[in-house]
Amino acid sequence: PGLEINFLFRRVRDDVMAETGNRQQPFTYGSLPGEEIYLSAPTAKSVATGNGARSQTSAGLQSVETLELALWNEVRDSHSVELLQQFLTRFPNGIFSAVARARLAEAEKGQTIARLEQPASRDGAGQQLQSSASREITQCDILASHxxxxxxxxxxxSSADLARNVDEAIAACEAALVKHPGDMILSALLGRSLVIADKYVLAKKVLMAPAQAGNALAQASLGNAYEYDEVGGVDLKExxxxxxxxxxxxxxxxQYNMGVAYEYGTGVEKDMREAARWYRLAADQGDNDARFNLAILFYNGDGVEKDLAQAARYYRLAAEAGHPDAQxxxxxxxxxxxxxxxxxxEAAQWYLKAAEQGKAxxxxxxxxxYYYGTGITKDAKQAAFWYRKAADxxxxxxxxGLAYLYSEGDGVARDDLAAAKLIAQSLKGxxxxxxxxMSTNSAAWSRKFRxxxxxxxxEExxxxxxxxxxxxxxTISAMQKYAG
Structure with missing residues (x-):
């Protein structure tokens, strides 16, 4: 009583580790470190991004967890089917629900829960935990792998594909963790899925253990959670x-996100040379957003020596891969x-490719x-078609541009009212x-249009x-007011 909730969870972790000689560590939603956890706000491209409504609140989450912890302490050493069923009825999706289900399954078989040894982490850049090497491929792997x-x-x-099936992925990963308790890769996949679902508070708990153990996906997803968690608090530094x-x-x-962080000074001191370095590392691995950003730096000579040939090289790599802004x-x-x-x-073809992807x-x-016949056959109807797409x-x-075509009846039927509405929209924009x-050359437009x-x-x-x-x-004063 009176202890802050994070310290209560650390106590549970410490108890479990002490009882098992450090062989077992609570894994269901990630173990909490002894150090202070900083919380975070949005900026960079994410491994997983979720844009749905956020319903969790820190206060509500803590009060439920406190009650769950108290009840878990009562039943955690029990092999009573009845007690475990009661716990799961009260907390079907709680912090300890996966462990409770596993114990219930064993209790129903009249067996005891085997204490599974956590895989040891390996230090060094590029090295990952291989805790999944000896298990079968699960539905969690299929749905949530990066x-x-x-x-x-x-x-x-991809993040977009995972987002379409995120609820199924979360359920699959929770089920897989029941079967493979402590599997760091599965924990990382669950954490990634929770980030996609905007469940950042829970994601942090899931991801902390595999991230601390060196899983790069978990570390990346944990970075996302700290960056976007407006419920628990945001912390770009963390x-x-x-x-x-x-x-x-x-x-x-x-690597791309580090480039963004250094370019904009989010969580680190702004440093364009470091931004360029990280963008180059990501670009050379084929990241098209990094290629695009690096091309801009080369074009402007920002953080690197100005080099239009290098800018063109990276623009082309990204453009050929379908990046619309690079196109x-x-x-x-x-x-x-x-x-x-x-x-x-060639320029017209690049514009057309990006236009077909919806870029205004x-x-x-x-x-x-199309209107001027620059690099493509002159076609006023096509000009009107694409002006309308962008105007909308x-x-x-x-x-x-579309207003002018309406006023001239070029590529579209002449319509002075439609032209006036479009000019009004442009002014308001x-x-x-x-x-x-309109202030200096209105005489070029018809009286009806004016x-x-x-x-x-x-009317406005x-x-x-x-x-x-x-x-x-x-009239000019009115247009100035309308244009803001």
Whole structure:
């Protein structure tokens, strides 16, 4: 009574380890270290990212855990089927539920629980716990393994793929841990799944033991948990500590995250040279986000010597792998001949690839290419099609471009009202270019268009003058107000 909950759990851990000569350590949700745990806030690309609603609260979690701990202390040494069933009825998904189920299964067979020895960790960069080497591949391995994990027993799932089946993965990993208590790789996979599910408080408990033992995936996932845990508290410094441990073992996503940390000074002191170093390590392992970021550093000469050829090299590697932002920038430098030969036709193809992936900037760029016939056959209908795609995403330049096509009836049927609505959207989006054109070159647009735009400005409460199509001081002032 009166002890903080973390110390209570440490006491339980210490009791178990003492009773078993340090051969058994509570594993179900990770053991707590004796040191202080810092908690964390979001920034970097994650091994696993979850964006769902967060329902756990620290206070609620602690009160339930305190009660569970008290009851577990009463039944933990019991082989009574009835007592264990009562415990599981009260805490079906608790801290000790997996252990309780295992003991219940043994008790029902009239057997005692065998004390399983924890696998010993091995020190050294690149070395991982191999606690799963002698077991069969489980559904947990299939659903939750990470493609970059050298210890995986299955092919590996991306974060997006895992997110689609995260509840099934969590259940599979919990079941696998009942069958293989203390398996560090399974614990790491459960922790990764919990991070994906936004269960960061629980994930920290699961991941601490395998992370401390040197499992790179667990370290990376623990970094994610500290970075994104807005419920338990966020701590970028602690996140970067775990990312570094994982990165130093060659875990590629952690190398990328260290690059982000150094570039933005999140959890570490900002250092562009270190950012470039970590990005290069990840890029050379094939991480396309790292390739893209490293290309930007080479393009700008930030943290590395400015080198447009190297920028083009890394942009191309990422672009050819399907990275849409790299495709945009590859198009940009190819259109201008920066670091590569000038080739508008190739540039247009890069823009088109990124546009087809839904990138508004690329949609605007390919629309412009179609309109002017730059590197591609001139086609006003295609220009209108792509301007509309970008405009619907709020791109103010595309809204202006599509408005112009409507005002001219070029590639679309002429429609001054549609043009006026698009110009109003562009103004409201804060486009300085649209405001300048409407203020200084409105005579190039039809009178009907100008009247419709004045009508919209009046309906929006920023204009009270005549609907005469004359863009004098009052109309210009209204547009300035509307543009913010």
């Amino acid at each position: 493609p970059a994990d050298p210890n995986r027993l299955a092919e590996g799932q 996140a970067s500590t775990w990312y570094r441990r994982s990165a130093e073992q060659g875990f590629v996503t952690s 945009i920038n590859m198009g940009y430098i190819t259109e201008r001949g920066e670091g590569v030969g000038k080739d508008p036709a 900037i690329a949609q605007y760029n390919i629309a412009r290419a 995403q709020g791109d103010t330049d595309a809204q202006y 804060g486009s300085a270019y649209t405001l300048k054109e 009247v419709e735009l004045q009508r919209i400005l009046r 409460g920023v204009y009270s003058g005549k609907l005469d199509g004359a863009f004098g001081a009052s």
